[in-house]
Amino acid sequence: MRTFPYKYELTKELSFYPEHPVDISGYSLEIGPGRGDFLLSLAEKHPDKKFAAVELGKRRYSKMIPRIEQKGLTNILLVRGNARVVINELCKEAAFERVYVLFPDPWPKNRHVPNRLLSIEFLNQLTRVIKPGGHFFAATDYYPYAIWTTSNLCKVNSLRKDHSGLFTGIDALDDYTPSHFEQRWRDEGRSIYYMRYEKL
Numbered sequence: 001m002r003t004f005p006y007k008y009e010l011t012k013e014l015s016f017y018p019e020h021p022v023d024i025s026g027y028s029l030e031i032g033p034g035r036g037d038f039l040l041s042l043a044e045k046h047p048d049k050k051f052a053a054v055e056l057g058k059r060r061y062s063k064m065i066p067r068i069e070q071k072g073l074t075n076i077l078l079v080r081g082n083a084r085v086v087i088n089e090l091c092k093e094a095a096f097e098r099v100y101v102l103f104p105d106p107w108p109k110n111r112h113v114p115n116r117l118l119s120i121e122f123l124n125q126l127t128r129v130i131k132p133g134g135h136f137f138a139a140t141d142y143y144p145y146a147i148w149t150t151s152n153l154c155k156v157n158s159l160r161k162d163h164s165g166l167f168t169g170i171d172a173l174d175d176y177t178p179s180h181f182e183q184r185w186r187d188e189g190r191s192i193y194y195m196r197y198e199k200l
């Protein structure tokens, strides 16, 4: 059984935009924002709130910076690194109202399941940084991933299903704009599965 993060990930240098914070806190934390459509739309809607995001991909991280600057947004902290490392090192306390993981890589082959991001271990890590009464939120177009994730979520003691746990109607969500991947899959007519849980 693989355990994450790998040792080499612990020594990889992190990057920060606009600068290295003492710790990471704010209204919401997004893991793997990709192009950043969802992140930027939330930050634009709420200029009085702070938004943090951790993106593994160097190119994706670098491409987001000019988009943030073009919009003149000063309420985003972007970290380039593996969220499994960053959360442990830089999120000291329950500092977020919301944590989002939208369309994590599905790793559909059986032998690749251990690579999936939303393991019980990582969900526990994420839950630690959500304030009591705050929410964890995930979305995927891949039904087996949704089932696997909800089964993991059930094993996280300090989370409780909000809504029905797993649902498909976007109308049940407040303050939500489809991410780049969500829009792509919607345009192809795929169903989308959402999960929303409350931190006790």
Ligand SMILES: C[S@@+](CC[C@H](N)C(=O)[O-])C[C@H]1O[C@@H](n2cnc3c(N)ncnc32)[C@H](O)[C@@H]1O
Residues within 6 Å of the ligand: 031, 032, 033, 034, 035, 054, 055, 056, 057, 060, 081, 082, 083, 084, 101, 102, 103, 104, 105, 117, 179, 180, 181, 182
């Ligand atoms: C399928 S894309 C989805 C992007 C975006 N959330 C969307 O819905 O359009 C998955 C994203 O998660 C990022 N990612 C994967 N593993 C990660 C990790 N351990 N830490 C941070 N980001 C990660 C990938 O680099 C990629 O940008």
